[in-house]
Amino acid sequence: MKTLATRLAWAREQKNLSQAELAKKSGVSQSTIGNLEAGIRLTARSITAIATALGVNPVWLAEGKGIAEAADTQTLDSKGQLIISMGVRRIPLISYVQAGGMAEIVDPYQIGDASEYLQTDLIDLSANAFALEIRGESMLPDFKEGDRIIVDPLIEPMPGDFVVAKNGHEEATFKKFRPRGKYDENGNPVFDLLPLNPDYPPMHSDIVPLKIIGTMVEHRRYRKK
Structure with missing residues (x-):
């Protein structure tokens, strides 16, 4: 998986999420996710939000370095929203x-x-x-x-x-x-x-x-x- 597009598509499929579902979970628009999977690189902030939603290491997603697993276990707040913890x-x-x-x-x-x-x-x-x-x-x-x-x-x-x-x-x-x-x-x-x-x-x-x-x-x- 040499490209961000390939890694993103793979991680999304592992979670059984459509682009629309990932967009809702990450707060990033579906068009942005589609552009990323099409090879159009956008802001690092969008990549970070997507990686958090997928539970993968943002550095792995963006650069292909390290392991795919996130460094921290994700937790949800009382409203079911992802809490981003220190130590990523x-x-x-x-x-x-x-x-x-x-x-x-x-x-x-x-x-x-x-x-x-x-x-x-x-x-x-x-x-x-x-x-x-x-x-x-x-x-x-x-x-x-x-x-x-x-x-x-x-x-x-x-x-x-x-x-x-x-x-x-x-x-x-x-x-x-x-x-x-x-x-x-x-x-x-x-x-x-x-x-x-x-x-x-x-x-x-x-x-x-x-x-x-x-x-x-x-x-x-x-x-x-």
């Missing part, structure tokens, strides 16, 4: 050194390399998504040491987004992204990386060799004991 995706927690060694659109780790994983219901993520634990005080007060973030390398940052970037020494740094609206002599867009803590200096891509690794999509703050 496991995101590897890697070190700043591992993140700094990333290549473009290449997994920075091998499956099984991570010693710890975070569970998330952000299932519209690429297979390259990873997690980092914040260290240092440069992003206080919003990000404290020990907080964890989930980062997707395939999401282009917008002004004001928080990003992970290589700092020129094959190690990662976490800062706020600010494009400068101009290009360097090599045609690369110039940008700044801004700390939130005023005691730390900003970083400038036209002065220090910086490369964006990915954009933060989730922040988790943990209560200090």
Whole structure:
């Protein structure tokens, strides 16, 4: 089953659902489901809703990776509606050194390399998504040491987004992204990386060799004991 269309049709048939029945169960229009099965790729959000209704792993449905079974058992609320629970995706927690060694659109780790994983219901993520634990005080007060973030390398940052970037020494740094609206002599867009803590200096891509690794999509703050 090499295509999303084939996987979707197979999963729907396994549940003995017509396109109309799946549309009602998922909240996605029948025409959208028909388009997906015809090979017309639509939004990841539609795919997520369909996967939830079918009880399959959204990553398997969208990308053909992993196993078909959903990571979590689905439950129904008092009205018979599906409850989407946490833990649909496991995101590897890697070190700043591992993140700094990333290549473009290449997994920075091998499956099984991570010693710890975070569970998330952000299932519209690429297979390259990873997690980092914040260290240092440069992003206080919003990000404290020990907080964890989930980062997707395939999401282009917008002004004001928080990003992970290589700092020129094959190690990662976490800062706020600010494009400068101009290009360097090599045609690369110039940008700044801004700390939130005023005691730390900003970083400038036209002065220090910086490369964006990915954009933060989730922040988790943990209560200090």
